[in-house]
Amino acid sequence: MHQITRxxxxxxxxxxxxxxxxxxxxxxxxxxxxxxxxxxxxxxDDHAYQxxxxxxxxxxxxxxxxxxxxxxxxxxxxSVTNSICAPxxxxxxxxxxxxxxxxxxxxxxxxxxxxxxxxxxxxxxYQTAMFGKLHFGNNPKGVDEFMILxxxxxxYNPKFITKEGDTIIKGYVTDIITDQTLxxxxxxxxxxxxxxxxxxxxxxxxxxxxxxxxxxxxTQKKFPLPSSLFDDYKRVHDSxxxxxxxxxxxxxxxxxxxxxxHMTLGYDNKVNLQTLNQLGVKEDFMNWPPTSNMDExxxxxxxxxxxxxxxxxxxxxxxxxxxxxxxxxxxxxxxDYLGCIAGVDENVGRVLDYIEDSGLEDKTVVVxxxxxxxxxxxxxxxxxxxxxxxxxxxxxxxxxxxxxxPNTTQEEMVxxxxxxxxxxxxxxxxxxxxxxxxxxVPLLKGExxxxxxxxxxxxxxxxxxxxxxxxxxxxxxxRYKLMHFYYDIDEWELYDLEKDPQELNNEYYNxxxxxxxxxxxxxxxxxxxxxxxxxxxxxKFINQYSEEP
Numbered sequence: 001m002h003q004i005t006r007x008x009x010x011x012x013x014x015x016x017x018x019x020x021x022x023x024x025x026x027x028x029x030x031x032x033x034x035x036x037x038x039x040x041x042x043x044x045d046d047h048a049y050q051x052x053x054x055x056x057x058x059x060x061x062x063x064x065x066x067x068x069x070x071x072x073x074x075x076x077x078x079s080v081t082n083s084i085c086a087p088x089x090x091x092x093x094x095x096x097x098x099x100x101x102x103x104x105x106x107x108x109x110x111x112x113x114x115x116x117x118x119x120x121x122x123x124x125x126y127q128t129a130m131f132g133k134l135h136f137g138n139n140p141k142g143v144d145e146f147m148i149l150x151x152x153x154x155x156y157n158p159k160f161i162t163k164e165g166d167t168i169i170k171g172y173v174t175d176i177i178t179d180q181t182l183x184x185x186x187x188x189x190x191x192x193x194x195x196x197x198x199x200x201x202x203x204x205x206x207x208x209x210x211x212x213x214x215x216x217x218x219t220q221k222k223f224p225l226p227s228s229l230f231d232d233y234k235r236v237h238d239s240x241x242x243x244x245x246x247x248x249x250x251x252x253x254x255x256x257x258x259x260x261x262h263m264t265l266g267y268d269n270k271v272n273l274q275t276l277n278q279l280g281v282k283e284d285f286m287n288w289p290p291t292s293n294m295d296e297x298x299x300x301x302x303x304x305x306x307x308x309x310x311x312x313x314x315x316x317x318x319x320x321x322x323x324x325x326x327x328x329x330x331x332x333x334x335x336d337y338l339g340c341i342a343g344v345d346e347n348v349g350r351v352l353d354y355i356e357d358s359g360l361e362d363k364t365v366v367v368x369x370x371x372x373x374x375x376x377x378x379x380x381x382x383x384x385x386x387x388x389x390x391x392x393x394x395x396x397x398x399x400x401x402x403x404x405x406p407n408t409t410q411e412e413m414v415x416x417x418x419x420x421x422x423x424x425x426x427x428x429x430x431x432x433x434x435x436x437x438x439x440x441v442p443l444l445k446g447e448x449x450x451x452x453x454x455x456x457x458x459x460x461x462x463x464x465x466x467x468x469x470x471x472x473x474x475x476x477x478x479r480y481k482l483m484h485f486y487y488d489i490d491e492w493e494l495y496d497l498e499k500d501p502q503e504l505n506n507e508y509y510n511x512x513x514x515x516x517x518x519x520x521x522x523x524x525x526x527x528x529x530x531x532x533x534x535x536x537x538x539x540k541f542i543n544q545y546s547e548e549p
Contacts, residue, residue, distance in 0.1 A: 035194060036427040037194065037364060038195045038196075038360060038363055039197070039423055039426060040197050040199060040364055040366045041197065041419075043200045043201070044200075044204065044341075044344055045085060045135075045205040045371055046205050046372065047395060048376050049370075049395040051338060051341050051376065052065055052066070055076075059223055059224075059334065060341060064345045064346065065368055067352060068366055071399045071406050072398050072406060072407075072408075073397070073443075074396075074397050074408075074409050074410070075397070075409075076409060077393070077410075077411055078396035079392050079456060079458070080392065080394050081415055081417050081456075081457065083387070083392055083460060084105065084372065084385055084462055086103060086110070086135045087106070088416055089134065089135055090103035091417055092420065094114045094116055094117075095417060095418075095432075095435035095436060095437045096435060096436050098459065099459065099533050099537050099541070100531075100532060101114050102114075104541055105462035112137070112141070116141050116142055117419075117424060119142030121424075121429065122143075122144065124429045125193060125194075127144055127195045127196070128142055128144045128145075129144060129184050130145075130146040130147075130197075130200065131148070131181045131184065131197075131198070131199055132199060132200030133149045133200045133201065133202045134146075134149070135151065135152070136151075138150065146161075146162065147160045147167075149161070152202070152205065155203070155290075156293045157170050158202075170295070172211045173201075173202050174203050174340070174344055177200070177347070178199075178347035178350055181197065182351065185197070185358070194427070196423070196427075203341070203343060203344050206382075206383075207290065208336035208337045208340050209290055210336055211342075211343045212301045215301070218335045218339035219305055219335050219339075223331060223335075225327065226376065226378045229259075229327075229380055230326070231378075233379075235506035236506055241509055249493060249506065250491055251469065251470040251489070251491065255468055255470075256466075256467050257383045259329050259333060259377060260380065263333065264283050264285065265281055265329075267288050268332075268382075271313055313328070316328075326380070330377050333377070365398065366399040366400075367398050367399075367419075368396075369419075372392075373389070373390050373392060383467050385460055385467060386460070387474050387481065387483050389501070392458060396414065400426075403445060408446075412451050412453070413454070413455070413476070413478065414440050414443070417437035420435055421438060422439045422440045424439070426441060436531055455476065456475070456476055456527075457473070457475060457533070459473040463487060471538075472485040473486075473524075475524040478497070479497055480494065480495065480496060481494070481497060482517065482521070482524060486538065492517075495507065
């Protein structure tokens with residue numbers, strides 16, 4: 001058994017002794033009431049912070065997720081170590097960077113010898129459960145009960161993996177995951193034990209299929225265009241700079257994440273097969289068309305809303321300019337993506353209501369986050385992967401009654417690397433020494449003076465691969481971000497986030513920033529040493545990639 005704190009053991013033993021002996025002293029009562037909190041860990045997939053109204057209310061209202069911020073703390077500088085689904089989840093579970101836990105990309109297998117924080121919770125006496133999307137593996141370690149999607153899972157009539165075997169449940173995935181979560185809370189929770197409940201949504205992951213109740217409302221909405229929707233990726237604008245210096249970001253130009261060029265009309269924008277055939281467009285995607293997993297009733301409802309969209313597109317297509325096509329695809333993207341989030345927000349509200357109505361609120365920490373950020377048209381993109389803010393930053397909202405001052409904002413730099421150690425400290429469980437994050441409990445208590453981190457480290461590996469985002473690592477603090485793209489290019493980018501929050505001007509070659517570049521490179525070397533990353537590890541993973549089928 002992994003070590004648990006003396007305090008936790010003392011409290012557990014003291015509570016049992018008090019009950020057996022019939023002691024009723026105030027000291028006994030204080031100790032018994034001081035048992036560790038329940039932890040409700042809510043995570044969605046690809047939920048951009050721009051699509052939570054507590055962060056930005058221009059796209060959508062998310063009143064239930066906002067409740068967590070209003071009653072707790074909202075983080076403005078929460079980020080990930082590697083912006084891609086399975087690696088992010090591996091970092092969260094292990095408290096270790098991708099190059100240490102081995103899950104560098106969505107392809108490589110997860111090393112099951114890694115110790116995960118749910119194991120430590122169960123060993124410490126917590127009841128543990130997981131419902132929704134894990135993304136890798138079919139037997140999560142340290143979890144008493146689970147019902148998880150295989151891989152990405154399906155939006156409609158999804159299959160689930162359980163300890164008793166696979167099962168298919170009819171309905172919409174976000175609703176079903178919530179139904180199963182509430183069923184566990186109501187029927188299977190042991191009231192004598194604290195719980196760790198992991199409530200993980202598939203939505204709003206691509207291909208963004210909303211619930212039927214949101215079709216009509218969201219397909220009729222129009223959303224504001226991002227100012228960088230037509231980004232040309234020119235990052236150095238000084239004509240006096242040497243011709244040997246790249247004027248454009250090679251990595252940004254070469255990425256295959258363009259809404260215009262790479263977002264598909266069918267799989268992504270939901271143009272039907274008949275219309276695609278009339279346009280001479282051929283697309284080959286898994287789970288296509290979107291109705292392939294629907295029953296007859298579900299398909300009929302879908303067709304009644306989406307077939308007219310296809311008919312209208314067919315009529316307009318030949319008259320569309322490039323800019324008009326880009327804007328049409330962006331609006332279709334936002335309509336479905338944000339429709340998915342509306343379903344997530346409603347269901348989060350169902351769980352929050354139960355926690356409140358059942359008397360669990362004061363005993364339960366609630367955490368809402370995403371496995372990473374997402375591009376909602378910024379730089380003309382969808383997806384994630386880059387160290388630019390929209391994918392690098394992730395929403396993080398935490399409610400901890402009687403500990404966190406309600407409606408507070410935290411600007412310190414935290415990462416998904418910190419989650420495991422934070423949860424463990426909340427529960428009074430000692431974290432393994434080889435975990436690489438830092439508990440953010442001092443920040444939750446308002447003790448910012450105890451927080452020493454002033455910069456964070458990032459590393460992305462999945463190249464060549466889907467979306468063709470080049471390998472890069474980098475450092476960021478509150479003011480600056482320095483990135484190094486390597487493997488097939490050797491380019492650096494520096495952004496002054498205070499002057500250039502949209503990250504449109506690479507200042508790496510600007511002489512005015514030479515001192516900043518030097519300081520950041522020195523700090524970057526220190527962080528790579530601290531986290532045990534190196535060029536030799538880079539080469540190891542490159543070789544590993546070339547050997548994979």
